[in-house]
Amino acid sequence: MAGTVTAVVVGAAAWLQSTLNGQLPFFGTPQAANVAAQLGPLLSINASVFSLGSSGFEKATARWQPWQSPSTDLVVKVATEADIEHSIRVANEHGKPFLAVSGGHGGTKGLSYVRDGLSIWMRGMTSVEIAEDGRSATVGGGILSGELAEAFSRAGKQSVVGACYCTGAVAPMLGGGHGWLQGRYGLMADNLISARLTLANATTITVSETSHSDLFWAVRGAGQNYGIVSSFEYKIYDKTPENEKWTYEVLTFRQHQLEDVYRVANTMVGKDRTQPVELIHFTLWMRNPEVDTMNRVIMFYLIYQGSSIPTKYTQPLHDLDPISATPPTTTDLLGVSDAVLVGKESPFCAHSDTLALQRWPVSLESYTPISALRQTFDKLESLPPPYDNSAIIMEAYSLHGVQAVPDESTAFADRGGNMLVAPFIMYPFGDRDVDEQGKEYGKELRDILVNASGNPLNAYVNYASGFESQEELYGHETWRLEKLRRLKREYDPENRFGYYVGIET
Ligand SMILES: Cc1cc2nc3c(=O)[nH]c(=O)nc-3n(C[C@H](O)[C@H](O)[C@H](O)COP(=O)(O)OP(=O)(O)OC[C@H]3O[C@@H](n4cnc5c(N)ncnc54)[C@H](O)[C@@H]3O)c2cc1C
Numbered sequence: 479m480a481g482t483v484t485a486v487v488v489g490a491a492a493w494l495q496s497t498l499n500g501q502l503p504f505f506g507t508p509q510a511a512n513v514a515a516q517l518g519p520l521l522s523i524n525a526s527v528f529s530l531g532s533s534g535f536e537k538a539t540a541r542w543q544p545w546q547s548p549s550t551d552l553v554v555k556v557a558t559e560a561d562i563e564h565s566i567r568v569a570n571e572h573g574k575p576f577l578a579v580s581g582g583h584g585g586t587k588g589l590s591y592v593r594d595g596l597s598i599w600m601r602g603m604t605s606v607e608i609a610e611d612g613r614s615a616t617v618g619g620g621i622l623s624g625e626l627a628e629a630f631s632r633a634g635k636q637s638v639v640g641a642c643y644c645t646g647a648v649a650p651m652l653g654g655g656h657g658w659l660q661g662r663y664g665l666m667a668d669n670l671i672s673a674r675l676t677l678a679n680a681t682t683i684t685v686s687e688t689s690h691s692d693l694f695w696a697v698r699g700a701g702q703n704y705g706i707v708s709s710f711e712y713k714i715y716d717k718t719p720e721n722e723k724w725t726y727e728v729l730t731f732r733q734h735q736l737e738d739v740y741r742v743a744n745t746m747v748g749k750d751r752t753q754p755v756e757l758i759h760f761t762l763w764m765r766n767p768e769v770d771t772m773n774r775v776i777m778f779y780l781i782y783q784g785s786s787i788p789t790k791y792t793q794p795l796h797d798l799d800p801i802s803a804t805p806p807t808t809t810d811l812l813g814v815s816d817a818v819l820v821g822k823e824s825p826f827c828a829h830s831d832t833l834a835l836q837r838w839p840v841s842l843e844s845y846t847p848i849s850a851l852r853q854t855f856d857k858l859e860s861l862p863p864p865y866d867n868s869a870i871i872m873e874a875y876s877l878h879g880v881q882a883v884p885d886e887s888t889a890f891a892d893r894g895g896n897m898l899v900a901p902f903i904m905y906p907f908g909d910r911d912v913d914e915q916g917k918e919y920g921k922e923l924r925d926i927l928v929n930a931s932g933n934p935l936n937a938y939v940n941y942a943s944g945f946e947s948q949e950e951l952y953g954h955e956t957w958r959l960e961k962l963r964r965l966k967r968e969y970d971p972e973n974r975f976g977y978y979v980g981i982e983t
Pocket of ligand 1: 569578580583599600619625641647648649650653701702706826827940977978
């Protein structure tokens with residue numbers, strides 16, 4: 479219910495703004511008004527508060543896509559660890575749900591359970607400080623993946639960050655964190671040295687191998703369940719002339735070539751472990767009317783860390799006679815993200831409140847059985863409007879660094895999964911029945927692949943639709959969920975952090 483009390487905003491620096499806005503009506507709930515009134519004076523000078531309808535609120539709450547979005551009526555843009563603590567404490571006192579937000583790219587069922595929530599917007603905490611020995615960095619909890627890659631690069635460094643410029647860095651890391659460099663250095667979670675974590679009781683602790691080590695284990699794979707990361711210490715590596723260049727080619731195939739393409743692709747990646755550390759495949763099954771007005775095409779990205787791609791990887795695909803093939807392009811780490819349409823200015827990076835995008839992830843051992851890929855492609859092709867722009871994404875990152883880390887050493891449960899496949903069900907947002915039908919299509923597409931794989935479903939937490947079981951998300955070994963649940967009861971007994979792929983105790 480919208481209240482009509484006067485806008486109450488703010489920490490000291492935003493005082494002027496609050497005064498200027500003082501005559502504006504407050505459109506949030508009375509609860510939001512009370513929270514804002516109590517919180518404002520406690521916040522640091524650089525923090526700000528946005529209430530529903532105030533200038534800046536829209537930008538502060540913009541999301542990558544609208545399906546399952548949280549509903550928020552108050553935003554605190556935090557600037558310090560203490561701001562996070564105050565926000566949690568006051569929200570708890572008023573029984574107000576709260577949610578950390580960094581890039582706004584989360585899209586999973588639980589988020590929609592946030593009703594009239596407080597958004598703890600992390601974008602005021604984006605610092606990067608390189609340690610004197612050049613082997614680690616201390617990073618603010620609200621930085622975007624692309625910003626982090628840029629900051630490292632400016633310092634002559636690199637590390638694993640998510641492929642998409644615009645996602646936050648912390649959220650991918652807390653769920654595992656896939657990225658172009660994982661073949662060399664492991665997952666993002668594997669590069670976490672320590673994190674400052676504000677807990678549900680509004681106190682902040684350090685988690686690391688030597689401090690709250692059990693929780694440190696949980697934070698690396700299921701981290702969103704336990705607290706808000708205000709800052710983290712992260713491993714970084716020297717950029718060298720040998721490792722800073724990347725080369726890619728994009729080969730586009732017609733749908734009837736699918737079997738040949740994946741027969742060849744299977745000789746390079748997958749469970750036989752022939753994939754070298756430098757090689758990545760990235761495939762999109764999508765519409766491209768400039769190439770084929772009737773059917774989706776297979777856009778196959780060959781990505782290689784180096785200034786050229788060895789012909790043993792390119793030639794067999796060229797021999798299949800693609801409709802088009804870009805010349806090899808040599809670029810840097812961020813250039814690879816641009817190439818696969820998730821760079822800073824790319825369409826898949828941007829926020830939208832009109833295009834729904836449901837993701838239905840499954841991890842596979844290889845591109846097999848190929849007959850199931852065919853069935854999946856044909857099913858995708860058969861989706862009627864408004865789902866007819868849906869797509870499938872297949873990511874086959876190199877795994878050497880990931881699989882060098884012992885399976886049981888973190889809560890990330892799927893180190894054996896060689897490729898990340900996800901149907902993307904896309905449609906104009908706004909009709910619940912259309913959402914429901916979209917879910918059915920997403921499930922059907924995924925089920926074809928899961929059933930044919932002979933393995934139980936493993937779904938990457940950060941891509942999860944939220945309609946997966948706990949085992950499918952956090953691992954089928956009983957001890958994993960037992961440990962996560964025990965820690966959840968200990969550190970978040972009221973389930974305040976239950977909105978993002980929540981662990982059910
Ligand atoms: C286009 C696109 C590309 C992607 N590419 C990759 C990729 O290359 N690798 C990969 O691993 N994943 C990738 N993902 C998945 C991505 O990891 C998740 O969507 C993730 O939720 C995005 O984080 P965010 O900060 O942008 O989203 P938000 O919605 O802001 O955050 C998601 C959740 O994370 C939690 N959170 C956010 N900030 C913090 C914090 N500081 N402390 C504690 N919890 C926090 C909150 O629970 C929040 O609900 C991609 C997603 C999209 C849409």
